[in-house]
Amino acid sequence: MSDVVSIKDKHIVLPDGSIEKQTTTLNLGPIHPATHCIMQNILEMDGERVVSAKQTIGYIHRAFEKIAERRPLYQITPLTDRMNYCSSPINNMGWHTTCEKLLKIKIPKRVDYLRVIIMELARIADHLICNSIVGVDTGAFTGFLYVMQYRELIYEIWEEVCGSRLTTNIGRIGGFERNFNNTSFTKLEKFLDEYPRVLKEFENLLMRNRIFMERTIGAGPISAERALNYGFTGPNLRAAGVDYDVRVFSPYCSYEDFEFTVPVGSTGDCYDRFLVREQEMWQSIEIIKQAYQKIQEFKGAEAEVYHADVPEYYLPPKEDVYTKMEALIWHFKIIMGEINMPPGEVYNCVEGGNGELGFYLISDGGRTPYRLHFRRPCFIYYQAFEELVRGSMLSDTVITMSSLNLIAGEMDS
Amino acid sequence: MSLTNDRIKERLIEKFGEQVSNFEEPYGMLTFEVPKDMNLKLMQFLYDDEELKFKFLTTLCAVHYPDNKGRELAMVYHLHNLTDNIRIRFKAYLDINKPDIFTATKLFEAANWLERETYDFYGVNFIGHPNLKRILNVDEMDYFPMRKEYPLEDQTRKDKDDEMFGRGGSIGYGTVKTNDDTTIAESEKDNVGDKLV
Incomplete structure (x- = not known):
C-alpha cells in the first residue's frame, strides 16, 4: 500500500554530524533589534566566540535597476530616495548630477552651494544616526534621544525646501524646484548656532567614556589594504587610514571651492569609525558655514538663481503652465517623460553617507535608461563582515554591524 | 607625472597589442574592450604594473544587448587608480548561450558579491567563483530577471487574478x-x- 508512512518519516531526522557538532548555530536576524534593518546573519558560535558568519541579504530587494529601465529620468529620483534613506538628499543629488553630466548641463554656482548645504546636512543626519546607534548598542540610549532633536531640525529644513522629510525627492535636474525661503535659512542659522554645542555634549558622553572605549576599541578592525581590497569607501575606509573621499578626488557640485580636511583613522575598528564620523560632522558644519557665507555674497539677480536654464528638463513655473500654451506642453512632456535623452554612457559618483555612491547610466537615446547600475557602498563592504567579526565576541558583532552603518535599503536596492 | 588616458592606452597596446580594442573616451573615462578570456589577465596586469596600479575595483555589472548575436551580454568593469586618481572602464562581451568568464575574486574580494549579483540577474557564469549563488533573489528562481526578454509588468495585463x-x-x-x-x-x-x- 502506497499511503503507509514508514516509521522513519515520522521522526525528525537530524542532519549528519549534528550530534557531534561542537558549535552552536545562531540566527541573528532577519528581524532582530540588533540588526536595525532586515538582514540575516547565521553565526556559528563556539561558546561566546564567533567562528564564522554567513550573511543573507535581499529581504527588501525591490528591483530598482529593473524598474529604472522603464522610467524616465524624473521618475527614478524617488527610487534613489529609498536606497540609503538616512541621507536620501545625497542620493537624489547624485542622480541629478549623473543626469546633468549626461546632458552636459552647466550648473550655476549658487545652485551648487545650495546643494552642498543640503548634502552636508544629509551627511550630518546620516552620521548622527550611525554614531548614536553605536552608542545605543553599547548601552547608552541617552545620546541617541538627545541628538534626534537635531536630526528633526535637519528634516525641518528639508521640509521647507522640498516638502518632505525622509524620502525627500529633493531637487530637479538643473537645480531646485523652488528657491530656499527665509524660514529655511532661519532654521539653518538655528542649526548652525545650536548644533555644535550639542555635538560636543554628545562627544563628551561617549568619546572618552571608559565603557564605550573598551567596548569599541579593537572591535571589528580591518587593515587599510584589506579594506581597499574589499572595496570599502567612505568613513569605513577612512577609519582604516586611507584618505579617499570622492569630494576631494573627483569634486562635484563645486566642492573644490570649500576648505575642509578629510579625517582618517588608523586601526579601522569601531572606535575609529566612530571618531571619523564625529570629525566628519564637524567638517560638514564648517562646509555648511562656508557655503552659507558664499550664498550671502551673491547680489542682485544672481542671488535669486536656484536652477540652471534647461527648459527641456526643468519644469516650467506653475503659473505659466496654467496660462501659457508653450509651458503647458513642456510640463506635459516632462511629466510624461516624452523627451529623448542623448545616447551615451556615464559613470558618476558622489560621496554618500556610506561612501562612493556610483551611478552607471547607459542611454541608447530613448526616453528611459537602457541600463542603470547603482554602486551601493553598503552592499560592497558588507561582504567583509565575516572577516571583521571572526573570532570576536557576540556582543562585538552587534556594534560592528551598527558602526558599519548597514542600511538594508541600500544593500538590497 | 600623473597618468593620462593616452599613457594607459599606450601601455596596454604595448602589452596586449591588438587584443585590446575599441578605445573610446565617453565623458572623459577611458573605455575599451577585451576578449572574454582575457579579463582576468588584463586585471592582473593593471593591478601589478608599476605604472598603472589599478588596485581598486569600483564596480562591475552586466548589460544585455539581445540584438548583438553571439555577444549578447557585456560585462563592464570599472577600475580606479587611487594613487593617480584615474578611472578606467573595460568591457568583455559574452555569448548568452555560454556566458562564461573568469572571476575576479582572487584579485578583489569586493568582486565576490558583485559577481553573485551579476549571476543572479544576468546568469553570467563566473569560472572559479567560490560561492556562485543567487544573492538578492530567492534561490528557487529559475530565470535571470534583468535580461531584456523579461519586460516589467504591464499594468493592463489580464492573465493575473491578483x-x-x-x-x-x-x-x-x-x-x-x-x-x-x-x-x-x-x-x-x-x-x-x-x-x-
Whole structure:
C-alpha cells in the first residue's frame, strides 16, 4: 500500500554530524533589534566566540535597476530616495548630477552651494544616526534621544525646501524646484548656532567614556589594504587610514571651492569609525558655514538663481503652465517623460553617507535608461563582515554591524 | 607625472597589442574592450604594473544587448587608480548561450558579491567563483530577471487574478468576485446574497 508512512518519516531526522557538532548555530536576524534593518546573519558560535558568519541579504530587494529601465529620468529620483534613506538628499543629488553630466548641463554656482548645504546636512543626519546607534548598542540610549532633536531640525529644513522629510525627492535636474525661503535659512542659522554645542555634549558622553572605549576599541578592525581590497569607501575606509573621499578626488557640485580636511583613522575598528564620523560632522558644519557665507555674497539677480536654464528638463513655473500654451506642453512632456535623452554612457559618483555612491547610466537615446547600475557602498563592504567579526565576541558583532552603518535599503536596492 | 588616458592606452597596446580594442573616451573615462578570456589577465596586469596600479575595483555589472548575436551580454568593469586618481572602464562581451568568464575574486574580494549579483540577474557564469549563488533573489528562481526578454509588468495585463493587490484581470478596488466570474461593486454586495463566492 502506497499511503503507509514508514516509521522513519515520522521522526525528525537530524542532519549528519549534528550530534557531534561542537558549535552552536545562531540566527541573528532577519528581524532582530540588533540588526536595525532586515538582514540575516547565521553565526556559528563556539561558546561566546564567533567562528564564522554567513550573511543573507535581499529581504527588501525591490528591483530598482529593473524598474529604472522603464522610467524616465524624473521618475527614478524617488527610487534613489529609498536606497540609503538616512541621507536620501545625497542620493537624489547624485542622480541629478549623473543626469546633468549626461546632458552636459552647466550648473550655476549658487545652485551648487545650495546643494552642498543640503548634502552636508544629509551627511550630518546620516552620521548622527550611525554614531548614536553605536552608542545605543553599547548601552547608552541617552545620546541617541538627545541628538534626534537635531536630526528633526535637519528634516525641518528639508521640509521647507522640498516638502518632505525622509524620502525627500529633493531637487530637479538643473537645480531646485523652488528657491530656499527665509524660514529655511532661519532654521539653518538655528542649526548652525545650536548644533555644535550639542555635538560636543554628545562627544563628551561617549568619546572618552571608559565603557564605550573598551567596548569599541579593537572591535571589528580591518587593515587599510584589506579594506581597499574589499572595496570599502567612505568613513569605513577612512577609519582604516586611507584618505579617499570622492569630494576631494573627483569634486562635484563645486566642492573644490570649500576648505575642509578629510579625517582618517588608523586601526579601522569601531572606535575609529566612530571618531571619523564625529570629525566628519564637524567638517560638514564648517562646509555648511562656508557655503552659507558664499550664498550671502551673491547680489542682485544672481542671488535669486536656484536652477540652471534647461527648459527641456526643468519644469516650467506653475503659473505659466496654467496660462501659457508653450509651458503647458513642456510640463506635459516632462511629466510624461516624452523627451529623448542623448545616447551615451556615464559613470558618476558622489560621496554618500556610506561612501562612493556610483551611478552607471547607459542611454541608447530613448526616453528611459537602457541600463542603470547603482554602486551601493553598503552592499560592497558588507561582504567583509565575516572577516571583521571572526573570532570576536557576540556582543562585538552587534556594534560592528551598527558602526558599519548597514542600511538594508541600500544593500538590497 | 600623473597618468593620462593616452599613457594607459599606450601601455596596454604595448602589452596586449591588438587584443585590446575599441578605445573610446565617453565623458572623459577611458573605455575599451577585451576578449572574454582575457579579463582576468588584463586585471592582473593593471593591478601589478608599476605604472598603472589599478588596485581598486569600483564596480562591475552586466548589460544585455539581445540584438548583438553571439555577444549578447557585456560585462563592464570599472577600475580606479587611487594613487593617480584615474578611472578606467573595460568591457568583455559574452555569448548568452555560454556566458562564461573568469572571476575576479582572487584579485578583489569586493568582486565576490558583485559577481553573485551579476549571476543572479544576468546568469553570467563566473569560472572559479567560490560561492556562485543567487544573492538578492530567492534561490528557487529559475530565470535571470534583468535580461531584456523579461519586460516589467504591464499594468493592463489580464492573465493575473491578483485580488490581493486589487489590480489586473477583472478585479479592481471595491469590487467582489462572484460565482459566475463577474464582478459587483463592494457597496452592492448585500443585495446579491448567494451569488458571492
